[in-house]
Amino acid sequence: MSIPETVTTQDELLTIDTNANPFLEGLLHPGIKLHPLLLDPHNGLWVLRVKFAPGLTLPLHFHTGCVHLYTLSGCWYYLEHPTQKQVAGSYLYEPGGSVHQFHTSPDNEEDTDTFMVVSGANINYDSEDGSYLNLMDAGMIKAWVDDAIVTQGRPEMRYVEVPGPHFARG
Template sequence: MTNAEPRAATTIDERWQPYRRPQPAEAHPELVIAAAVPQDERVFVPIEENVWFRPLLLSASSGYWMSVLRVRRAGVLSRHRHPQPVHGYVIKGSWRYLEHDWEAREGGYVYEAPGETHTLVVDPHVEEMITLFQVNGTMIYVDPDGAVTGFDDVFTRIDKCRAHYAACGLGADYVDQFIR
């Protein structure tokens, strides 16, 4: 037994009532995106020829991003290392890493441990690959021997979005809806 007094039973009607107190003033509103894979092609930001990402959440406050990666060609996309974990869910098609013997297929989930370096490949039989990724921290691009050739983080992704949305007519501030 505890010293706490028993709580009054909650009625069924009360369970269906929304929270009545104010939310914290500093809390950002939820971000709800009806179509993660949009109909408007302009929402996809080009990375290179036939490779795009669609931002879902660009967390400047926590240093990660959620995006949909779309690839419409076969080939090597990037060799990179992550100092933080990455999560992926394959929506369409498939992809793999040259360094492993598994293939990420439609409906599959991939967890990438911090510190690993790998080379993302889309094979010739894949017409289109679409994968939801959560990338924490930085993607560090490297050559086959590990020499750094570039990087991406949430801030470079925001910059790429701003430039693309300004150029395609959506407006540079279109990206602001995804920033938290």
Template sequence: MTTTFDVPLALTMQTNDTPWARDVLAPGLSIQLPVADIEGGFLVVNTRFAPGTVLPTHLHTGAVHGYTTKGSWHYREYGAASMNTPGSYIYEPAGSTHTLVASTEEVTEALFIIHGAFLNYDEDGNYVGHFDAAVTRKVYVDTLEQQGDEIPDFVIGGNCTYGRR
């Protein structure tokens, strides 16, 4: 069904067979990328953390919404007060800075909706790079190609359609 402007009302995708880009951003982090909307300035990413995965310290330029479905994780800076377990929802305001630490006991999975970019820092606090919708889209596609996986459809933004690049 389309509107009078021939734009689909909604897009649905099944992610069960979508390949995971492995070791993206940090060893042990795998991602699926349902949405990389460059024009809208946001991305939706399914994440899978191997036990003990630690992401680089990063600052968010926009708000982040997260929902944990498996395992557990917390922020190094906030300890147990930031523990996320299955069913946990987290809101991170723009400007929040933290280091995500996944459970050492089990695989952890969470879905994040990330607005803007996140700026990565090394252990000395030096800026080392960023991820936003454009960078994440490129890294996702490049990683899947290197792994020999087919590039799946994902929402690319700018209009309501699917794309592979």
């Protein structure tokens, strides 16, 4: 066996310790604490660790891409599937085209802690009348995160930022 000719060398590992710093608060919705891990607006990929307060309900949303969501602690479910509660150790795959409304159990004693890998965007709707609220994708989250790092005084917070395309000028 021989080593491939093309090898990526790293001066240091791209690693994030989400326990080293406080999470950002108030970005996506009240009651959410967020730590970005990887934001790639060019490929529509966002990887986050998110903590949701007990009894929190998010807007109804449509996924343009797939979601991988792992529950570290707490309990949550979709209002459309109240008997399929997600608890610590649960992994959920959501295909693109899914529509649902996220809700954390009000019985939780602490925040529900999750790890998610999302491709594409969430298109959010008002739960009452179905009107369009906003589109949330890696670019929007990156803008919110970069602003919050400054306004919340968290210059030590790190995340992996995938560089965009570079074009040679000639």
